[in-house]
Amino acid sequence: MSLVKKPSFKASWYLIGIFKGMGITFSNMIRNLVKKAGNDKISLAMKTYNYPEEKYEYGPRFKGNHVLTVKKDGSIRCTACMLCATNCPAQCIKITAAESDDNTVEKYPISYEIDILRCVFCGYCEEACPVDAIRMGPEWQTAALNGSDFSYDIKHLAYRAQLKGGIVSRVDEEERHKAGI
Ligand code: SF4
Ligand code: SF4
Secondary structure, eight states, X not given: OOOOOOOOHHHHOHHHHHHXXXXXXXXXHHHHHEEEOTTSOEEEOXXXXXXXXXXXXXXXXXXXXXXEOBOTTSSBOOOOOOHHHHHOTTOOEEEEEEEOSSTTOSEEEEEEEEETTTOOOOOHXXXXXXXXXXXXXXXXXXXXXXXXXXXXXXXXXXXXXXXXTOOBOHHXXXXXXXXXX
């Protein structure tokens, strides 16, 4: 036999809880909007940035635009295993694989594309990659004039000018460190 406890009058009168919650939210909003400065003047606590001259600086863990990392010879690290594309909830990664001439690598991507307009920046691709071949970097500006510019290919993902020749993966950095190079 299961006993169903009858809720108290206070608990069943949900409007009290709703107004209490709204009161907390409202007071927090006012506190965040207005603060008392040291000289007792009321000032706005929220800063308005004059974009694009001024830009907000996100924390180091910010997950922005994707980067395909490179090996020490400059070729991309990706082995076209498809784990990122399989895990992508927005299905915005398209990879075309080919056999590699390098005996140590089974496959490599001849094409790797991310439709950034469909991406939800969840970071699953980065989490799924077993060889640190894809990372989400600090860049967050994705403005472009043409729709085709929102489809990021290997050239953009691994070798765009901002990356200054590419970002070496942790796997290669460790190998380099072990070899003392
Ligand atoms: S961040 Fe998420 S949505 Fe974007 S490409 Fe990676 S897995 Fe897909
Ligand atoms: S980026 Fe990583 S997970 Fe995606 S195909 Fe390349 S090696 Fe596999």
